[in-house]
Amino acid sequence: MISPLRLWRNRRIARSAGVRFAAVYAVLLAISATALALFLWWATAGLLDRQTEATIQSDAQSLQERFRQGGTAALILSIENRLALDVEDNAIYLLADPELHRIAGNLLNWPPMVTRNDGRYELQVQRAGVRSLAFVQRYDLPNGDHLLVGRDIQARSQLRRLLTDALLWAMGVVLVMATIGGLFVRLLFRRALASLSATTTAIAAGDFGRRVPLSGRRDEFDQMAETVNEMLDRITRLMDGVRQVSNAIAHDLRTPITRARARLEEAASHAETEEELRAAIERATSDLDGIVAIFQGLLRIAEIEAGSRRAAFAETDLVPLLQGVAELYEAVAEEKNVRLELRLPERLTAYGDPALIQQAVANLIDNAVKFSPEGAAVRLEASAQGSAACITVADQGPGIPPEDRKHATERFFRGEKARSTPGSGLGLALVQAVAQLHGGRLELSDAAPGLVAKLFLSARPPQRPDAG
Numbered sequence: 001m002i003s004p005l006r007l008w009r010n011r012r013i014a015r016s017a018g019v020r021f022a023a024v025y026a027v028l029l030a031i032s033a034t035a036l037a038l039f040l041w042w043a044t045a046g047l048l049d050r051q052t053e054a055t056i057q058s059d060a061q062s063l064q065e066r067f068r069q070g071g072t073a074a075l076i077l078s079i080e081n082r083l084a085l086d087v088e089d090n091a092i093y094l095l096a097d098p099e100l101h102r103i104a105g106n107l108l109n110w111p112p113m114v115t116r117n118d119g120r121y122e123l124q125v126q127r128a129g130v131r132s133l134a135f136v137q138r139y140d141l142p143n144g145d146h147l148l149v150g151r152d153i154q155a156r157s158q159l160r161r162l163l164t165d166a167l168l169w170a171m172g173v174v175l176v177m178a179t180i181g182g183l184f185v186r187l188l189f190r191r192a193l194a195s196l197s198a199t200t201t202a203i204a205a206g207d208f209g210r211r212v213p214l215s216g217r218r219d220e221f222d223q224m225a226e227t228v229n230e231m232l233d234r235i236t237r238l239m240d241g242v243r244q245v246s247n248a249i250a251h252d253l254r255t256p257i258t259r260a261r262a263r264l265e266e267a268a269s270h271a272e273t274e275e276e277l278r279a280a281i282e283r284a285t286s287d288l289d290g291i292v293a294i295f296q297g298l299l300r301i302a303e304i305e306a307g308s309r310r311a312a313f314a315e316t317d318l319v320p321l322l323q324g325v326a327e328l329y330e331a332v333a334e335e336k337n338v339r340l341e342l343r344l345p346e347r348l349t350a351y352g353d354p355a356l357i358q359q360a361v362a363n364l365i366d367n368a369v370k371f372s373p374e375g376a377a378v379r380l381e382a383s384a385q386g387s388a389a390c391i392t393v394a395d396q397g398p399g400i401p402p403e404d405r406k407h408a409t410e411r412f413f414r415g416e417k418a419r420s421t422p423g424s425g426l427g428l429a430l431v432q433a434v435a436q437l438h439g440g441r442l443e444l445s446d447a448a449p450g451l452v453a454k455l456f457l458s459a460r461p462p463q464r465p466d467a468g
Helices: 004-015 017-043 045-084 154-204 220-270 274-305 318-335 354-371 427-437
Strands: 091-096 102-105 120-127 130-140 146-152 314-317 339-343 349-352 377-385 388-394 441-446 451-458
Touching: 017 154, 045 091, 045 102, 045 130, 045 146, 045 154, 130 154, 154 220, 220 274, 314 318, 314 354, 318 339, 318 354, 318 377, 318 388, 349 354, 349 451, 354 377, 354 388, 354 427, 354 451, 427 441, 427 451
Parallel strands: 339 377
Antiparallel strands: 091 102, 091 146, 120 130, 130 146, 314 349, 377 388, 388 451, 441 451
16 A cells, blocks of 8 residues: 555655656657657668569569560560579569469469469568568469569568667667656756745745845846846835835824824813814814825825726827916916926827826926925926927926935935925825836936926827737
8 A cells, every 4th residue: 555655755746847847858859769760760671662662563564564575485585584684683583374383483383372463472482492581573464374573582671670679779778868868857957946946935934135046057047037036126125115115104194193192182281262272173183184195195106006097098188288287386386486487389199197197297396396496497398209208397496316316206205305395205106106107207317406307108009919
């Protein structure tokens, strides 16, 4: 009875990908070797048989033609001449009367098994006191006589057996080599995946710094390792982002929540009139509204990154959309004595969600106006660049240092120059999410002084894979 442990091991081996790859390799090698052996057989032993049959048929046709021209006497003379000129001594001829009695040829008796006209036979014959293997064909003549034409194939038969034995031995060697090669392939497969397995096991155990080592051969396993490492790097970045967002949420919400609680406690303890109590509640409500706005911004970014808004995508003329955003922020800019400069073409189309594009541009203009000094100008420009529409917002504020630009689109990121300015640090994160949803990008550069933000959007809908 097979033990459960052994049965489990057998099933595990059968499910092993390395065993399957090794088996496929061995089967393919065996099939290829078998096909090669069959071809060699057909090209050697088969060719000899075909040549022998063709020679016999040609010889028989010549003898029959000789019989038609000169009768039995001419046929007997032709047989005797051919036997006399047979240097290789492998020709077989026998002319017999209707009762199968010998008339001419180098066989003493008619072979009993040769019964059918134009039949092909491989049989043992006795010629000059020696038995050998012959390949013969029978032909019936018009006068009732019978003609047997053949060739001695004893030497060819020995060669065919030798070739057959050699091919069988070769097949045995191929099977052994296929088995060894399969085991070698399995070993290589296991060694190639061992590092991947060790890395994933270490990561599952909590070592997130492990990466799959590269062999340097730039083969498929190295490509797979690079892909896995890129995936692990992205997971690490996402986890770091989650931690940063969690820390930022805790930091940004602690102050307004604490302030709202302190105001309510103070109002409950010291408010003497209904107006004082109402004012304290309104200030606390304002602080809580700011917290709600932060969560709404996070939910908005999550909704955009999930791609749930693609159903509203359509070709949109950006010019009236940008003019509307500029009119919305014109009053805010006037309060800060900031000029809004528009450089818009007559028409510029983009493919996307108009509401999301409008919100992204509003965030850019809001940041530009917020950080611009008095008397400065904020430029809103739109242009076509290849197959994309480019929306540019440039200001003359403090800008973003080069080392902070790669983090500027992260949630809750606020540079040193922006910490004293009201905000939650979600504006550029939302713009980045809108750009990625539309298959575009957000580029930040230095305006010297100020910041230039360029939002690229596709001017055409993406072509479906089955289009065309």
